[in-house]
Amino acid sequence: MIACSVNKVTKMFGGNIIFSNISLEIQENERVGLVGPNGSGKTTLFKLLAGQEDPDAGHIHWKKGLKIGYLMQIPDFEDGLTAKEVLMTAYDELLEMEEKMRQLEEAMSLEQDQARLNKLMESYGHYLNQFTLQGGYEIEPNLEKIAHGLNIRDLLPRDFSTLSGGEKTKVGLALTLLRNPDFLLLDEPTNHLDLFAVKWLGSFLKNYRGTVLVISHDRFFLDEVATKILDLADGELASYHTNYTGYVKEKEERLLKEFHDYEEQQKKIKKMKEAIKRLREWANRANPPNEGLHRQARNIERALERMEKLTRPQLIRKKINLEMEASERSGKDVVLLQGVAKGFGQQLLFTHVNIHLSFGQRAAIVGENGTGKSTLIKLILQELSPDEGKVSIGSNVKIGYLSQHVFSDAKEETVLDSFRTEIPVAEGEARSILARFLFYGPMVYKKVSQLSGGERMRLRLAQLMYQDTNLLILDEPTNHLDIDSLQVLEDALENYDGTLLAVSHDRYFLNKLFNKVYWIETGVLHHFEGNFDYAEEKMKALLPDNTDIFNERSNEKVSNQSGSRSLPVKNKVTRDHSLEELESELKDLEEKISSLDLELQDIGDLERLQQVYAEKEGLEKRWHEIFDLLE
Template sequence: MLSVEKVNHDFGGRIILSDVSFRLKKGEHVALVGPNGEGKSTFLKIITNKLMPDEGIIKWSPKAKVGYLDQHAELQKGKSIRDVLNEAFEEVIELEKKMLQIYEEMANFTDEEMAVKLEEAADIQTTLDHSGYYMIDAKVEEVANGLGLGDIGLDKDVSELSGGQRTKVLLTKLLLQRPTILLLDEPTNFLDENHIEWLKRYLQEYENSFILISHDIPFINHVATVIYHIENGEFTRYTGNYDDFKRMYDIKKRQAEQAFEKQQKEIEKLEDFIARNKARVATRGMANSRQKKLDKMERIERVREKPKPKFGFRYGRASGKIVFEAKDLVLGYDEALTSPLNMTLERGKRIALKGVNGLGKSTLLKTLMGIIKPFDGKAIQGDYLEVGYFEQESDPNNSNTAIEEVWHEYPALTNLEVRAALAKCGLTNDHITSQMKVLSGGEAAKVRLCKLMLRDINLLVLDEPTNHLDVEAKEELKSAIKAFKGTLLVVSHEPAFYMDLVDDVWNVEDWTTKVI
């Protein structure tokens, strides 16, 4: 279905892809995995012609109908969610119009034209029947509800949607188009547990090919049959799911390290022999022979380790005993999202918020922190709060460099101190001097975490912190949260991430006034 040969791509003097070759067979379910910033999203942009490679050949099968989840696609103001989803069926809608036009113009046809046109109309009718054209409304409802758009309301104007809701609309439209090849870039980021489960089943049963980018390991394990691992600009293919890949990768890495160590010992012995014997006439011939062997030796490179992030949150002074108190608190904007809530969050408690998207998890966090006003009732903050807040979405048009982003918030720090703080989060000099808008989602998240780590806090509020983070960064973040001594409020769609971090789980579905 797709053949990629010897693709190279540099960006701002940085090698992103190096001599990459890749193949996709019919029906293969492929996951691209690897650390943040290794070029996974860049690769998808190159194979869909949104970005030109510096070198290389990309060949698609003539039968390939490619569907790409582009999270930056424009959605036109004035269109409802339903209007956008119906665009998935534009081809068959146009076919029906053509068929109806043939019937309308029949009175003007000659006998010969009539026979040809009737055959054309019959062919169109067959295509419409086979495509399930007369079940479009039911299909739209099924997929939209599966991914949670029913909760938002299909008649809502797309210009009023959040970034996560927009992504859901684009994903739903893409699945309705049923392309022969799906390209999905982190599709689970804005889905809650129920909808991830629905997408998991959908992709397991998907008869066509897909290429998936994700850092959600349980999800990859359920849907992928081939793994391409991207490291240092190179692609390596493994058959099986993520666990199978990890086993093979660890063995391969150990073997490479052993081979390097063995060669280094041999080089050391040869160099020692040459140094001791090249000056003596009797042994000079042997020394020269050893030197030739050394010169011809193909050197094994040590496995290059990417800088690993080291997260840690600074605990400030203790807060008052009561951190937040809700008295008949109703969440909402234009309308109430919840029934009145009465609850207390005490110092040192560690709480996860879960529930279907759109029911107010982020709204609850912002209301408790005083960022937005309650729809009704009161949200009372306790004394001496020092809040560290990680927001779910960042500004996609932020033209600050990473170093400027931190410096604006902490102007008293020296250039060296800011660079050291960013490096601690696993960012290289290339990342530090790049604009926020060109960093990958994971790299941008590390910059935002860096800003949190530089202040004293006693309350950590994290809204979907694992979106975009690679596996190592997620594990390190988990360790940092475990070590934090203060109060924790975390929103996450990954139970595997939060379950052993918290004392209690609050399910917003228990409070909502919406039908779910």
């Protein structure tokens, strides 16, 4: 059944057409990826679907009664709420119902009149049945599951208004998932997530009982989640019934066929025009002119006019023009960390860290959010000093740094001024360079503070390209770039003849470019000579029973040898229970709770209802205890 249909929709902005006459259908339970260049109108289409904006022409139809959940890139809520309170707004109706039940319980305990008591009991039974059916007893487990998967439990007690943009986005994503809508609209949900949370989210969406439409530039994530791809580019929308990898192949085949059809039509048009010209020449040579030949020429001319002309397909889309070259060779040893430890306050991030980068090597740093990846980068940039150990930078090393927070302190500088501040060239040359990064004409006078995340990243890449570097340090470089720009960046980095060090959550990017991985896990830095997939397999082997590293989280603390600061480590299973026993008991409890849920729906007797409710509460308490042990 069709969940949503878009019929010949047009949207304009400031007199410019963003897209025109686009149509699409999304079936229930489909998982659809929406791709396209930055600025093609993907987020605008989402706003139309979410009802936040109206189309200038055309219609959007939804299945009646469908519940829609829309994740904006940066959600907003009233001041004074903690992140957990923001998440609990997903259950406003259930919490109101729970409060009504509490009031009824109090009234029943005080009521002496049997007739009125029976009425109260009947009302209570109705509320309890609805509360159970709508998942009232799963509020805390669901919140815990999603907060755990997205690695945001440490954010829950914090004031939402004080969170960074990335942290707000993660909480907004959790809220959208907790609301459990029939149709999920997710705009770049993997931005700001670590590898572990991206993996968890992909698994969650694959098993989601509803329809999913997601904008993403993460190719691995799209392959995992999407079974259909929509490509929005140049004001047109094309549909591909496959995952991202299949879409790339099919799109190329379509383009080649379209170009072949276009060329064949051009040949036919040329022959028809030549035939018209010849027939008229022959007709005019006759004396008197041959009307039959003129008639044939007119017939061909009318056929040519009626022919539906094919548009020349754009085989190569406009992309940034990026080339990276090392200015000159550095010494053999580029970066050397020996026995480094770093922490803040009483929390130790990592200890005994050793890193050695030689000239020309390509290394990636991976790990959960909060484990110290960016801190390691700051130590290498010498923006921070280690608590223990030594950080050395080799001779003649010239560093180019790409921060994940590009121009976060942007003032009122224009794009042109900002570029020339870093790269002292004449205005004409600067404009020529910026055009290679898709900043055309008046766009160079746009204020940096008004640029989108992708535009800021392009501006910073333009600066980096013309800086004197032989060591590139990249902190989440794939954030905000569209897939076309990502591919250009990858090609440029692949041909870069200097040294590369990057932090990234993009598996595709990591596997393509890096053959050395430093993996931070529970305060320890592991080193692997291979790409990310190889490092992942090796990390699994280090864990007991090949536990899935993407379902592990480090939250408890143990003392280090000195006893003065704490280091995060994986929770351990207690001595009295094996991992298998706990997992088996957890599974049994889940089945019993599910069985009790079904029983609660059919119970009419209040006394039995209360007994089952009490039994379920006890099982859920035990479920939480085992869940905590397994973590």
